[in-house]
Amino acid sequence: MMEVEIYELVAVVVSFVIGIIAARAYYGKFKTTLRNVRNCIDAIDDALADDTITKEEVQRIVEYCKRIIDMKFKRKF
Numbered sequence: 001m002m003e004v005e006i007y008e009l010v011a012v013v014v015s016f017v018i019g020i021i022a023a024r025a026y027y028g029k030f031k032t033t034l035r036n037v038r039n040c041i042d043a044i045d046d047a048l049a050d051d052t053i054t055k056e057e058v059q060r061i062v063e064y065c066k067r068i069i070d071m072k073f074k075r076k077f
Contacts, residue, residue, distance in 0.1 A: 029071065032071060033068065033071045036064055036067045036068045036071060037068060039064045039067075040061060040064035040065055040067075040068060043057065043060045043061045043064055044061055047060075047061065
């Protein structure tokens with residue numbers, strides 16, 4: 001039978017907890033980015049639905065694309 005040192009067990013548990021904390025910190029940003037991507041795709045789909053793209057539809061698509069790009073470059077460390 002293998003004996004497990006208490007330090008090895010603590011190291012594994014602490015690493016797991018740190019990973020969970022880090023994942024929770026980035027989950028909100030991921031969720032927001034995914035929502036913006038979905039909105040952009042929906043805007044493109046709506047624009048293509050009637051085979052005519054209006055100026056307002058282009059502006060809406062550009063706005064959603066800007067939100068995606070802004071989220072990517074507004075990382076705070």
